[in-house]
Amino acid sequence: MTLVLAAIVHVAAVRIYPSAIMLAFEARYEPNRVFHVPEVTAGKLRIVRPSPDLLYSLAVFDLSEGPIRVTAPVPGSYVSLSMYGSNTDNFYVTSDSQLADSGFDVVLIGPHDPEPGLAETVIVRAPGETGVIVFRYFIGDGSRAEKIRSARQQIALRPVS
Amino acid sequence: MNRLLYFGSAIVVALVLGTGSAWWAVAGFGSDAVRYGSWKFYPLVGSSAASDLLRARIARAGLLALNESEAIYFIADRDEEGHELRRDCAYRLDGQELDARWWSITAYAKDLHLIPNALDRYSYNDVNVAREPDGGYVIHLSGSPRDGNWIPTGGKGAFDLALRVYDPAPALLGDLDAVELPRIVREDCADR
Numbered sequence: 390m391t392l393v394l395a396a397i398v399h400v401a402a403v404r405i406y407p408s409a410i411m412l413a414f415e416a417r418y419e420p421n422r423v424f425h426v427p428e429v430t431a432g433k434l435r436i437v438r439p440s441p442d443l444l445y446s447l448a449v450f451d452l453s454e455g456p457i458r459v460t461a462p463v464p465g466s467y468v469s470l471s472m473y474g475s476n477t478d479n480f481y482v483t484s485d486s487q488l489a490d491s492g493f494d495v496v497l498i499g500p501h502d503p504e505p506g507l508a509e510t511v512i513v514r515a516p517g518e519t520g521v522i523v524f525r526y527f528i529g530d531g532s533r534a535e536k537i538r539s540a541r542q543q544i545a546l547r548p549v550s
Numbered sequence: 551m552n553r554l555l556y557f558g559s560a561i562v563v564a565l566v567l568g569t570g571s572a573w574w575a576v577a578g579f580g581s582d583a584v585r586y587g588s589w590k591f592y593p594l595v596g597s598s599a600a601s602d603l604l605r606a607r608i609a610r611a612g613l614l615a616l617n618e619s620e621a622i623y624f625i626a627d628r629d630e631e632g633h634e635l636r637r638d639c640a641y642r643l644d645g646q647e648l649d650a651r652w653w654s655i656t657a658y659a660k661d662l663h664l665i666p667n668a669l670d671r672y673s674y675n676d677v678n679v680a681r682e683p684d685g686g687y688v689i690h691l692s693g694s695p696r697d698g699n700w701i702p703t704g705g706k707g708a709f710d711l712a713l714r715v716y717d718p719a720p721a722l723l724g725d726l727d728a729v730e731l732p733r734i735v736r737e738d739c740a741d742r
Contacts, residue, residue, distance in 0.1 A: 391560045391567070398568020399575075404602045406576060407609040414613065430670055437662035438612050438712060441672045442654040467651055467716065471616055477609050479596030482620040486651065486717060523614055527652055527716070529677040 407477040415475070415519055420451035423544045428528075446524040446541050452499035453518050456549040458510075462492040464540035467527035470495065474516040481513045496549055497522075505549055522546075576606045586726065588734045589624040589713065611662055622718055622726075627710040629734045637665070637705040639739035640692035645732030647685055651717030652676050655732065657691060657701050660708050667702035674699050692737075 417435065418424055426445040439445070450457060450472075459470070469484040470493050483493070495511045498504065499518050524544060526537045582604045583590035594600040595608055596617030608615055615623060627635055635641065643655070656673035659665045664672045679687045680699050690696035691711075693704020703709055713732065715722070722729055 391564045394561065394564035395567035395571070398565055399571050400602075402569050402573075403575060403606050406606040407602075410609040410613060429664070429672075431664040431666035431672065436613055437610075438656075438658055439664070440654060440656060440712075440714060441664065442656070442675045442714075469616070469620055469716075471614075471620070473614055477596075477605050477613065478598045478600070479615065479617045480598065482616055484620060484651075484717060521614065527675075529652075529675065531678075 408475055411473070411475045411477055411521070415449045415521065418447070418449040420449045420519070421457060421546050423448045423546060425541050440525075442528050444526040444528060444537060444541065446526075446544055448522045448544075448546055449519065450497060450515070450522055450546070451519050452497065452502070452515060454548070456496055456498040456502055456505060457546050458549050459495045459497060459522060459544075459546055460493060461524060461544040462540050463488065464526065464533060464536040466529060466533050466537070467525075468537075468540070469525045471523045471525070472497065472513065472515065473521045473523070475519050476516075478516065480516055480520075483511075507549075575603060576610055582607070583625075584726070586624070586729070586731055588626040588628050588630055589731050590626070591622065591624050591726065593618065595623060618718075618723065621714055621716045622723070624713040624715070624731060625710055626713070626734055627708065629736045631736065633736060635691075635709050635711070635734070636739065637703050637707055637709050638693070640690070640694070640696075640737040641703075642735045642737055643689040643691060643711075643732045644735070645687050645689070646730045647676070648715055648729065649719040649722040650715045653713065653715045655689060656712045656714070657703050658710055658712060659705070660710075665701075665703055665705065665709060667704075669702060671701055673701065689732075693740075 424447055429439040429441040463485040469482060471479055471482040474480050495513055496505060496507055497513050497515055499515060504512055582592055594604055595615045654673050654675040657665055674689055681687055689699040691701050691703045
C-alpha cells in the first residue's frame with residue numbers, strides 16, 4: 390500500500406509542480422500591467438537562466454473580465470512576443486520577422502470567449518484565464534539601446550471594447 | 551491504536567518517498583535530452599506535447615522558455631572529453647556561425663544564475679563576439695583574464711553553458727545532426 394500511495398504522490402507532485410511555480414510567479418505581479426525587467430546581471434532574479442543578451446518586459450494576463458489587446462512597436466531589431474499558460478506551455482509566439490506591418494497587434498481571448506470581430510488583428514485563444522506575456526528584445530552590441538527603450542515604453546495592454 | 555500507528559507511518563513514508571522521488575526526477579534533467587557532443591537539446595521545451603516531467607523540469611530550470619519554432623536551447627555541462635565543466639578549470643570554446651537570426655552563449659553557475667564578475671561579462675552573442683579570420687570565434691572561459699573573448703567563470707563548483715539559437719533556419723531545425731556546435735576544450739585546472 391505504501392508504495393502505491395508513494396507512486397500516486399510522485400505522479401501528482403510532478404503534475405502539480407509547473408502550475409504551482411507559475412501561480413507563484415503570477416502572484417508577484419499586478420495583472421494586465423507591463424513590467425520592464427532591468428538589464429540582466431548576476432543578482433538573483435525571479436527567473437533562472439536569464440539571458441543577459443535580452444531585455445525582458447512582461448505582464449501577467451487575467452482574462453476573467455474579458456479579452457485584452459496587446460500592442461507594441463518594433464525597434465528595428467529582434468523582438469519576440471510570447472505567451473505562456475499557467476501550466477508553463479508556450480502557447481503562442483511571434484517575432485518581428487513575422488510581422489507584416491510595423492508592430493505587434495494581438496487580441497488575447499479566454500478559452501470560452503467568443504471571437505471578437507476584429508479585422509487585421511491576430512486573435513489568440515489562451516488555454517486558461519491567466520498566464521504570462523513576455524517580450525524579448527535582443528541587445529546585440531548595445532547600439533540600439535535607445536530605440537529598444539522607446540519601444541518597450543510603448544507596450545500596451547488594454548481591454549477590448 | 552497499533553493499526554492507526556501503522557497506517558499513519560505508511561502514509562508518512564509514502565509522502566516522503568513520493569515527493570522525494572518526484573524532486574529527484576525533476577532535478578534530473580537528462581532523459582528527455584538529445585545529445586550532440588557536449589551539448590544537450592530538449593526538443594519539446596515549451597510545447598503542449600511536453601510530458602508532465604519535462605514541464606516540471608523546465609519550470610525548475612528554465613521557466614518561460616520558448617518553444618523550438620522561435621528558439622532552440624542547447625545546454626553543455628561537459629567538455630568534449632566528457633568531463634564536468636568546473637569553475638576552477640580553464641576552457642576554450644571554438645565555434646562557427648549558425649544558420650539563425652542570432653545566437654548567444656551564456657555561462658551559468660550550478661544554481662542556474664549568472665556567475666558574478668567585476669566586468670559584468672556573462673555571455674557573447676553573434677554581434678558582439680570578436681571573430682577569427684575564417685568567420686569563426688573563440689571564447690575563453692576561465693578565472694584569470696584572457697585576451698579576446700573571455701567570460702570569467704572562476705570560483706568553485708560546476709557550471710554550464712547555454713547556447714541559444716533564435717529564429718533558427720528551417721534547414722538547421724530540420725537537421726540538427728549536421729549543425730556544427732561549438733567544441734569545448736579543457737586547457738588546464740587549478741589542481742593540475
